[in-house]
């Protein structure tokens with residue numbers, strides 16, 4: 631059975647691979663992390679759309695049966711313009727659907743500058759549930775803090791308190807983790823927000839959606855799990871270390887060029 635392609639700007643999409651492995655253990659993943667051009671979260675929509683199309687094309691050349699755009703920034707700004715002969719799933723719609731269903735009425739969204747500026751989550755949430763109050767906050771320092779491994783550090787805690795303060799003031803009851811890296815901060819964010827605020831992991835939401843869609847299309851893998859394989863455009867050694875930390879084991883890595 632052909633693998634599921636998963637694309638991200640770098641290492642963060644491994645949280646989506648983790649969610650896919652849990653929900654769809656028989657599936658094999660072919661992952662592409664565009665580590666040479668990370669971060670996407672500060673780039674223009676045009677540039678992110680161009681990079682995303684090239685990366686998806688490479689996964690298609692390798693014969694994937696569908697593509698998950700794990701990167702929230704790419705999902706927010708590039709998905710509507712993407713051309714692909716196989717199904718493509720972004721993380722915005724599944725994450726928004728889960729949050730709209732779970733919320734008592736006030737949803738907070740955190741993400742990169744580009745994701746928040748696009749208001750893709752806000753638009754999807756208001757379309758799915760008109761009248762829902764949505765408060766958004768860009769948290770650009772979270773990505774480097776996570777990549778540094780400071781997941782439960784006093785510095786990260788101070789930064790998070792500052793980013794979350796306006797959302798807490800708005801009385802949110804649900805928080806969408808609108809960036810690949812943020813699920814790794816979930817324990818810290820839960821501690822700061824308290825039990826009254828539910829967290830929505832868009833990676834878990836897209837894994838759930840995939841399970842249903844692949845089953846309906848007769849595309850589910852069965853039997854023994856195929857081997858996952860990871861392509862990166864730069865810094866393979868660093869990617870391998872972070873992958874080990876996120877997925878809990880060594881990964882099969884290949885350096886590729888995407889022009």
Ligand code: DGL
Nearest residue numbers: 639669670671702703810
């Ligand atoms: N993968 C990106 C996202 O989910 C975060 C890292 C980046 O800025 O490239 O938005």
